[in-house]
Amino acid sequence: MTFTKGEWNMLQLTGSGRPQPPVLRIGFWLMNAFDLYALANALEPLRQANQLAQCNVCQWQMLSQDGQPLNASNGIATATVRLDQAHMFDVLILCGGDDLHLETEHPGLLQQLDHWARQPISLGALGKAGWLLAQIGALKGFRCSLPEPTPSMTLATLRELTPVAAPFCVDRQRLTCVGPQAAQGLMHELLARTHGRGLVLRMEKHAVRQARPLLPLHDAPEKLQATLALMNEHLCRTLGIDELAHAMGISQRHLERLFKRSLGCSPARHYLDLRLQQARQLLRSGEHALSDVAGECGFVSVQHFYRCYRQYFGAHPRDHIGVSSLTH
CATH class of the missing domain: 1.10.10.60 (Homeodomain-like)
Incomplete structure (x- = not known):
């Protein structure tokens, strides 16, 4: 489900034969009562990157286990595509909410997550959803950034982790962040590693200009x-x-x-x-x-x-x- 840079350059050519930048394909795996604020903070940098690059350097899809509409923690419904029917993606990011302990009771969720952890893609999580990656051992051997553990977390799970004191962390094929406000930084780092820091610098400059009051x-x-x-x-x-x-x-x-x-x-x-x-x-x-x-x-x-x-x-x-x- 991933391509080398050379393969992307062969696949993506304009009519003049000039290679286009690779498209970063991201699937957001939503769970019931997911944090809409965290998701919005993750999506906005992707939209802005496409706007400033003047072409689609990012594509994304809202996914779920059964493909049914899901309600965010604030009650807003979001349409989703069933995970096994999703378009090709290079990064899969788990989006949960405050009631993640309920999600582990759903049959097959951890097994399905373990399946994706073994695929040649990048796997990430926003906020507390990172603890589900920790539960299946997907963060073992990776540096990670996670919020405070819940009382139900076992000491064995904690001993296998290598936490960093930072709001977000990208370590090879694992992406984690502590909460909603860190999601934007996580996406900036992902974009920088895929499309270069020049694009992120332009995004930051654009944000500064947009924040200036009209004179x-x-x-x-x-x-x-x-x-x-x-x-x-x-x-x-x-x-x-x-x-x-x-x-x-x-x-x-x-x-x-x-x-x-x-x-x-x-x-x-x-x-x-x-x-x-x-x-x-x-x-x-x-x-x-x-x-x-x-x-x-x-x-x-x-x-x-x-x-x-x-x-x-x-x-x-x-x-x-x-x-x-x-x-x-």
Whole structure:
């Protein structure tokens, strides 16, 4: 149910013959009264990764033992697919709730879980569901991150574990986290290991930007408005921060305070963001050579342009040549 990176590159080609990134396929195995908050925190990074990558780098399915709708702990019903009828997946993640001791009474659950623990896939759990992995010995020899044990847990089970003092842990083919808020970090780590940390860095930057309050331009400080306009007019021959401050008739320190207070970043950081976004627009038009784009966006060398672009977008500039934002 898993493929090597070479096999994925052979399988996934665009019409131009350019390989696409591998699709990370995840099955979420839901149990009755599962924690919807934990599940939502796990799903949001996957949705955001697809949005920023502009293609499906992740796919997921809601699964259960019998394929019937299940109620979350807050009563919201969720449709599921029977586990043995699921599409191919590379990662199976167990999602339970506070009443996991009741789940162990269901015939066949631990046996079925043991079956999947022996398959060549990654197996994980959110919060207390990790203790079910521990019960069948699936965490033996793996580092893990688990919440406090329940009184019913045996000492033998605890002795076989190698816990880490961290909110989440990915150790080879095992993924665990202590609770709902750690689920997002767990997914970020999984995405980083599959698609590289550049993608996760872009996701984090996007989240920071989304969290900024809207700043109506007419309400922004006049000096800030003027500086932003000057930056947009000088994307090719970039101005130094000292030059911008001098043009505004204020100190460089005052200018930096304006940006930090209103935009949450330094003038240099915002200026670089503008230039990189302009570079991507030029590349998408398909009418400019890479060296020309670097020069038109104020980069002193092509190598510096490549490095900044990869750090910001998680891709090489050539990957975006002629690629419309609506292609995917």
